[in-house]
Amino acid sequence: MKLSFTSLLLLFYLQTPLAAPMIVAHRAGTADHPENTLHAINMALQNSANVIWLSLQFTKEGIPVLYRPSDLNTLTDGHGPVSAHHWQEIQQLDAAYHFNIQGQYIYRGLGVKIPTLRQALIAYPNAEFILDIKSPDADPAIMAEILDELLTETNSLDRVRFYSTEKRYLTALPATMNKFKPRNLTRKILANAIMANYCELATTQDKKSNRYSDEYHAFELRRDVRVVEKFTLGRGTSKAQLVWSPAAMACFKHNPNTKVLLIGISSYQDYQIAQSLGADYVMVDSPAAAKHWR
16 A cells, blocks of 8 residues: 555644653663563553563473573573573572672672563553563464463453564464564565655555554664665665654554554653654653653
8 A cells, every 4th residue: 555645644643643652661671670570660660661561581391581681691690591491490590680880780689580471460460561572492383372371361461562573473473462563564664664755554454344453563763774776787785774754654653553662762852753753652771761751
């Protein structure tokens, strides 16, 4: 579906109230407290974060836990991938071992642990979560079955949405689960809107009910990319930057049920830009700082 940018912009500004974007605490506030921990979640919510973004991996026996890097030694006093360890081993580690503020390891040795996803869902039954699937070696089908069972048991299906840079994980999740559109699709739509000046969207409207399906997209406010151009005698590459524009946002918002999350919002100025664009959510590393932006 190719759409006129002029008509898109007109519709966008006539129909879309530019409300303050909701705050998404990246890894539960990775700049403020030991990331992906229950303590960080608690503090992010106290700092008025609207949504908590968490990183998800699986232990050797398939228990989903909250941890981001590929090796445990990046953030803890352990080593090796999460998937090489049983939960009994994971829970012995110090999740705040390497966290420091100005060289001070203020949480080391205080009992901050890597939590399971179940612990987080039960501890914060009213919180909204975005779960970023990071496990590099998880079987998509098995992973989907485990998550479906857990979210059903904890009555969390309506307050959890999944994201992953790996399309195979999103594809494996059942239709009952909320999830973001694949990143490569979002990037393609954005690049076309910014660089080629046209809007090309998949058909998302149910002709029988005349209703658009819900769509969630997440991408950086600014993203460095390489552009490949094809010529008669070969092709060339050049560096470029994708930067959201009103026309690009209008393209996504042609579907009135589309929600856009902008990643990498690190200042009040960025937050103002996101609001002027009509973003629905912004991802921040410091909810403690972001609470003063609204």
